[in-house]
Amino acid sequence: MVDPLLLDGEPVAGAELLPDGVGDLVEGGEGAHGWKDRRVSTPSRDLVRRAPKALLHDHLDGGLRPQTIIELAADCGHELPAGTEGDAEALGRWFAEAADSGSLVRYLETFDHTVAVMQTEAALTRVAKECVLDLDDDGVVYAEVRYAPEQHVEAGLSFDDVVAAVQAGFDAGVAETGGRIVVRQLLTAMRHQARSREVAELAVAWRDRGVAGFDIAGAEAGFPPTRHLDAFEYLQRENFHFTIHAGEAFGLPSIWEALQWCGADRLGHGVRIIDDITVGDDGSVTLGRLAAYVRDKRIPLEMCPASNVQTGAADSIAEHPIRLLTELRFRVTVNTDNRLMSGTSMTDEMWSLVQAFGYRLEDLRWFTINAMKSSFLPFDERLRIIDSIIKPGYAALGAR
Ligand SMILES: O=c1[nH]cnc2c1ncn2[C@H]1C[C@H](O)[C@@H](CO)O1
Numbered sequence: 001m002v003d004p005l006l007l008d009g010e011p012v013a014g015a016e017l018l019p020d021g022v023g024d025l026v027e028g029g030e031g032a033h034g035w036k037d038r039r040v041s042t043p044s045r046d047l048v049r050r051a052p053k054a055l056l057h058d059h060l061d062g063g064l065r066p067q068t069i070i071e072l073a074a075d076c077g078h079e080l081p082a083g084t085e086g087d088a089e090a091l092g093r094w095f096a097e098a099a100d101s102g103s104l105v106r107y108l109e110t111f112d113h114t115v116a117v118m119q120t121e122a123a124l125t126r127v128a129k130e131c132v133l134d135l136d137d138d139g140v141v142y143a144e145v146r147y148a149p150e151q152h153v154e155a156g157l158s159f160d161d162v163v164a165a166v167q168a169g170f171d172a173g174v175a176e177t178g179g180r181i182v183v184r185q186l187l188t189a190m191r192h193q194a195r196s197r198e199v200a201e202l203a204v205a206w207r208d209r210g211v212a213g214f215d216i217a218g219a220e221a222g223f224p225p226t227r228h229l230d231a232f233e234y235l236q237r238e239n240f241h242f243t244i245h246a247g248e249a250f251g252l253p254s255i256w257e258a259l260q261w262c263g264a265d266r267l268g269h270g271v272r273i274i275d276d277i278t279v280g281d282d283g284s285v286t287l288g289r290l291a292a293y294v295r296d297k298r299i300p301l302e303m304c305p306a307s308n309v310q311t312g313a314a315d316s317i318a319e320h321p322i323r324l325l326t327e328l329r330f331r332v333t334v335n336t337d338n339r340l341m342s343g344t345s346m347t348d349e350m351w352s353l354v355q356a357f358g359y360r361l362e363d364l365r366w367f368t369i370n371a372m373k374s375s376f377l378p379f380d381e382r383l384r385i386i387d388s389i390i391k392p393g394y395a396a397l398g399a400r
Pocket residue numbers: 059060061062104108111115146147148151188217218219245248307337338
């Protein structure tokens with residue numbers, strides 16, 4: 001039988017599973033998607049942590065443990081911000097506060113301190129391994145983790161050395177979990193630099209050794225994705241996958257270029273697609289041409305709510321466009337972006353949505369299956385994780 005959750009029409013969480021009228025005997029409310037559910041309450045934070053989660057947008061250099069930064073900084077002689085020396089808690093707070101500026105450009109300045117301590121093979125391998133262990137501990141079963149190789153060659157490593165060192169860390173981390181988590185690399189090119197073609201070729205060269213895709217990141221305004229058209233055209237000729245940070249600090253033109261000029265498979269953030277959606281006083285919703293295209297084509301949105309609030313792309317979680325986009329059944333996924341800078345985790349991101357919007361376990365499963373469907377893994381591997389890990393995992397926690 002065809003599984004309704006895998007159809008491209010993407011029935012809303014629980015829609016088939018609990019028709020109106022079922023479960024009327026127990027108190028409850030209306031689910032996040034408007035479906036009636038009178039038996040399931042919102043999950044606790046612990047339940048959210050135990051639920052299987054899939055993560056498509058997480059930066060390796062945005063997720064270091066503060067204590068690791070302190071140790072690596074001591075090894076390489078990097079000076080950390082005044083007042084944080086030797087104090088992991090203070091350093092963690094410094095990142096969260098410095099990143100909480102309301103500006104993407106200032107947010108990105110905090111990466112100077114993480115990138116600086118990730119310039120040797122040993123440091124990259126350690127950070128990559130700890131990343132896997134932290135994600136596993138957070139209940140993540142599938143992750144695509146990105147970073148920009150061009151930022152890790154200051155001490156003389158080659159691009160290949162960098163990718164190999166990160167892969168060694170991922171392999172070691174996965175082995176330590178007993179294979180409970182699947183992790184792939186995405187290689188990022190910095191949009192203000194001019195190395196995207198090289199990085200794209202690097203990603204393709206590593207496609208069967210742990211690299212699943214390509215990305216561009218960095219300050220968005222003034223650096224449109226079409227600057228890197230050569231890299232994207234190369235990737236398309238290679239039948240490779242890529243996502244583009246777009247529609248975060250800049251609006252619709254950036255999203256339009258990413259999709260219609262560059263051919264992105266997914267949008268990093270894409271939150272400003274909301275600018276092409278009009279909600280009338282009577283609650284009626286009108287999609288502009290671009291928003292309709294994004295929804296019709298099931299373009300995955302890698303949404304990162306906490307990061308968006310920090311960079312000013314959204315005013316608060318409660319006002320985050322993820323709510324409307326979810327109601328309108330865009331292909332929404334939930335992500336961390338930078339766990340260190342946002343002091344967040346997949347559990348925290350999902351938990352904040354549960355608190356703000358009353359989402360249920362079924363909604364979290366919907367986000368998770370959306371993410372798995374949108375991953376850059378081969379189709380059969382995506383299906384295996386959905387069928388043998390995500391669905392049974394949610395069922396075991398009581399989702400229907
Ligand atoms: O949310 C983001 N938007 C644009 N660029 C970002 C974001 N988060 C991290 N980056 C940058 C800073 C990192 O050094 C780089 C590679 O991971 O990507």
